[in-house]
Amino acid sequence: MEDPILFTPGPVELPYEVLVQMAKPMISHRSIEFRRLLKNSIEYLKKLFGTENQIFILTASGTGAVETALVNLVDKDMKILVPVYGEFSRRFKEAAMLLGAKTIGFVKDFPVLEDFIELIEEHEDAEMLLLVYNDTCPGLTLKWLPEIVKKAKSQGLITIVDAISILGGDVLYTDKWGVDVVIGASQKCLMSPPGLSFISISDEAWSRIEQGSVKSYYLDLRKYRKFMERPETPFTPAVSVLFALNKALEIIIDDIGLDSWIEMHKERASAMYSGLEYMGFKRVVPQDLQSNTVISIYPPEGITPEGIIEGLRNKFRIFVSGGMGKWKSRIIRIGNMGYIKPANLVALILGICSLVIREGREVDIKSVLESVVRGVEFCL
């Protein structure tokens, strides 16, 4: 039984058209066919990232791309700002510390813009700022990213943004906002399989990389840049995953349109939140930080997150996630990423509804249904 309905925050379900790409015959990664494939994918990714900067595709999980950014840019004893507001920003900090950086930053569940501005102002001697655009746990989008990056750049900081769990699911204007390094991955909002991750590098970041020394053979971006002249990758890439990614990007960018794709995520998120609220669920994250790609909720009083998560899995083969770190066993997280079939959205919301009713709760069914109907308008 391997046909689950995935509402986890990645990996996500893949449409048939994308899946079958992986059944294509293998090609050499030193052939003209591969070069064309890589070039096409990079062009699509530039549109997704909103950048003219160079983008590299790595055979690694998203965390591998985060590490690549750090290994190439962070030197020992470098003073780096890393505000922590979730499990993934905490990991970002940990990864930087392992490389010997001096990390400075607040730890807050739900920071406000002023927290970031103050942090930057208080540390004029810092060299870098690391931000997670969308922290999947608890499910928080840093909506003030443009303002924060602007402030950071005005003080000469290099900015590295982990956009893994939001890329394609919300707006991203790397060049307009002036972000130096942006990190993404294949398995979130791009209806693509896991295995590849991406990194974009600004000219300013490049000049830093050239000044420093990269203590890694596999993650050395200068090698990737050299091979992009062909364009190829320095090491054997996950070719089949790239076949799938390229097709998914073609559908998103050429057929659906990036703006519509992002709009779908936003509208679905709104419908899912309101449907859940009509059943007595409560939003975890304040409105101005709420993510479109990870719906995070507290269950109604007296119902455990595990009850809902296991009920959905056992009755409907629907997979959603719980919390991580300090949020463990406290919240439910539902991925609203990429390709969602109308039938699956209906099954998710009404599945949860049935579990809540089974627990003896009153539910405003008519309003729940209205939310579902609104949500399916924005499914594929």
Place this chain on the structure above:
Amino acid sequence: MEDPILFTPGPVELPYEVLVQMAKPMISHRSIEFRRLLKNSIEYLKKLFGTENQIFILTASGTGAVETALVNLVDKDMKILVPVYGEFSRRFKEAAMLLGAKTIGFVKDFPVLEDFIELIEEHEDAEMLLLVYNDTCPGLTLKWLPEIVKKAKSQGLITIVDAISILGGDVLYTDKWGVDVVIGASQKCLMSPPGLSFISISDEAWSRIEQGSVKSYYLDLRKYRKFMERPETPFTPAVSVLFALNKALEIIIDDIGLDSWIEMHKERASAMYSGLEYMGFKRVVPQDLQSNTVISIYPPEGITPEGIIEGLRNKFRIFVSGGMGKWKSRIIRIGNMGYIKPANLVALILGICSLVIREGREVDIKSVLESVVRGVEFCL
């Protein structure tokens, strides 16, 4: 046109049964289905590696697994023996040096066993020995691996062996030979797609890892070991590639049998070499170092490697490789890895034959044909 015939030393052609695995619906990497998949694959890999040691599957190219071994085991200023006898052993040395190790070792095209024994004896204070079991350029298998490792272990060295391009294509007895760390990858002799790599760790290597400090978040094997208790991977793996790998390993281990699989590589190599010799090609590597998985040859006098490589690609859509580093433009390298269709072997050998005849050379066609007939006996 993406249906090439691949005789490159990886990636390799995949049988339909393996390819279609990647078109299976995505599953969560935190589900029971994934755990079963991972567990099965690890069990198969243990047979391939000939080990009871723990094996980890990484989402990275083979070079990423090499880096993982080094990041976890090498400390700054550590004295390490790295003999260089090809492009990949040269890279192994470079990767270790980037981590601050003091690398010591000879540089020879075709070393003899005594070179290794002397190196080990002369450096009693070294802590580690890095060996490439099969260096794909020039196409050389270190047949004395058991003897060298035995000597190294008798002096208390930790041994790390890169077996990427030979795993499944020749004998490997990790435990019997006493190798501490063995590295492999999916896209060589296992008729699997690229994207995953493997690493096995002995108890002795583990105790070293525990004494040291791992300066990487993504490549920290202690995280991988912790997650293997479930068993899961710490970061999102290339699930689709694992579907394919697992099926390929099932066919190799359960249906064909590992001994027969290795025998196929050996017999095909022998047939390919002799067929080529009847056309006037010369072996590059001395007999006692010749690889079964990479056939490396000099073209007949007056014919360039490029002439053969381009002729095969343009006339037959067959991909073979040239040399790298010092072997560039001097040799031809033909991958003899994994799944080869009889028709493709015939097309390769007779394709080369036609190119040689076109250059006005006399060829002993009858003997070439006999070699081809012998080779196809060991195709799938």
